[in-house]
Amino acid sequence: MNLKKYPELLPLVEWWEKDGLKTVSTVAVAALCVAGWYGWKHYTASTRAAASAAVANANTTEELEEAVSRFSGSHSESALKIRLAKNYYDSGRYAEAFQEYEKLSASVPAEFAEIPAIGKAQCLEAQNKFAEALSQFEAFAAANQKSPFRLTALLGAARCVAQNGDSAKALKALEALEKEFSSNEIAKARIEAVKSAIERFAKAK
Numbered sequence: 001m002n003l004k005k006y007p008e009l010l011p012l013v014e015w016w017e018k019d020g021l022k023t024v025s026t027v028a029v030a031a032l033c034v035a036g037w038y039g040w041k042h043y044t045a046s047t048r049a050a051a052s053a054a055v056a057n058a059n060t061t062e063e064l065e066e067a068v069s070r071f072s073g074s075h076s077e078s079a080l081k082i083r084l085a086k087n088y089y090d091s092g093r094y095a096e097a098f099q100e101y102e103k104l105s106a107s108v109p110a111e112f113a114e115i116p117a118i119g120k121a122q123c124l125e126a127q128n129k130f131a132e133a134l135s136q137f138e139a140f141a142a143a144n145q146k147s148p149f150r151l152t153a154l155l156g157a158a159r160c161v162a163q164n165g166d167s168a169k170a171l172k173a174l175e176a177l178e179k180e181f182s183s184n185e186i187a188k189a190r191i192e193a194v195k196s197a198i199e200r201f202a203k204a205k
Contacts, residue, residue, distance in 0.1 A: 061087050078108050082115055089123060098123035114140075118149050121156055125163075134160035151177070151187055155194045167202035171195065 064084040068077070085100035101119035108116055117140050124133035137157040141150050154177060162170035174195045181187035 061091060078104065078112050082108075082112065082119075085116070085119055089119070089126070094123045094126040098127075114144060114147055114149050118152055118156075121153065125156060125160055128163075130160040130164045134164065151181070151190065155190060158194060158198065162198040162201055167198055167205075170198050171202075174198070 061084075064080065064087050068080045068084055081100060081104055085097045085104065088094075088097035088100060098120055101116040101123065104112070104116040105120070117136070121133050121136035121140065124130075124136065134157055137153045137160060140147075141153040141157065144150055144153075147153075154173070158170040158173050158177075161167075161173065174191055177191050178188065178195075181191065
């Protein structure tokens with residue numbers, strides 16, 4: 001451009017040479033930051049959706065282990081680890097399930113805190129560690145009077161008492177539970193199932 005022909009553009013050229021490039025660079029950086037923020041927002045939303053899908057859809061041990069590794073630190077991490085621990089338990093891998101619940105006890109959010117406590121007691125029971133399991137079931141029931149897992153703990157305690165050799169005491173505890181939950185049909189069915197199992201266990205001895 002011949003500035004002699006366009007003297008009115010001289011101030012603009014001087015500004016460009018002095019500050020223009022810096023200003024444009026600043027604008028470009030800002031634009032990249034904004035774009036990056038939206039990109040990160042999209043990425044985290046996508047990751048969260050994928051983690052939620054894994055919670056719902058991962059079923060095999062391998063799928064759950066891969067999901068726990070992939071989404072470590074995500075919003076869904078605790079739910080995935082709980083599912084993995086339950087998968088170990090259902091597969092008969094009680095020691096591994098206990099270890100997962102133990103790790104969860106130290107890191108799980110408050111809204112999930114009762115699950116590893118119950119899970120550990122169930123794993124101990126499954127490993128025939130009835131005295132330890134009984135202690136944990138009873139402690140949980142005493143400390144969590146309003147918990148939806150309280151009945152689970154009390155039924156576990158009754159099973160442990162029976163398997164420790166006192167079926168009569170276990171059945172007496174279940175009779176008390178039948179009175180307490182007399183208006184809850186689902187609870188009554190659960191109590192009856194444990195009662196029948198203990199009665200069969202007592203006869204088989």
